[in-house]
Amino acid sequence: MQPAILFVCLGNICRSPLAEAAFRRAAQDAGLDVAVDSAGTGDWHVGHPPDRRAQAVALRYGIDISGLRARQVEAADFTRFSHIFALDHDNLLAIEARAPALCKAEIGLLLDVVPGRMGQAVADPYYGADSGFETTWAEVSEAAAALVARFSR
DSSP states (O other), rough: OOOOEEEEEESSHHHHHHHHHHHHHHHHHHHHHEEEEEESSSSSSTTTTOHHHHHHHHHHTTTOOTTOOOOOOTTTHHHHHHHHESSSHHHHHHHHHOOOOTTSSSEEEEEGGGGTTTOOOOOTTSSSHHHHHHHHHHHHHHHHHHHHHHHHH
């Protein structure tokens, strides 16, 4: 079965779109056939493009995410996706609380897939300096590589 991956943060304008972009690129480079999307647990930014700083970081790595639009996690996501990865503990708890009894998705923390990063959250750059988006990109890219290795087996 084709893996279908959903990355989830709070507003779906910083971390999760960057995770989506990094994984989409890594999977494409590896020739891996996967479905990829991102969402937020909150609804404040629904319909908005990613934060301009997230767009700038992705573009530095050759990926245009300006066409993405924020959306909120919905009930269908729990059966449509094989894996749902939260980017931090609070969003993991929110996802687990929303999961229906017949949830088909494996739910976990994104950095748990990276050796030595178990239990860690992806840095949230929203309220910090622009350089925080580079840190976030590095973390989601590391996770993307680990996921490609995992799904390529």
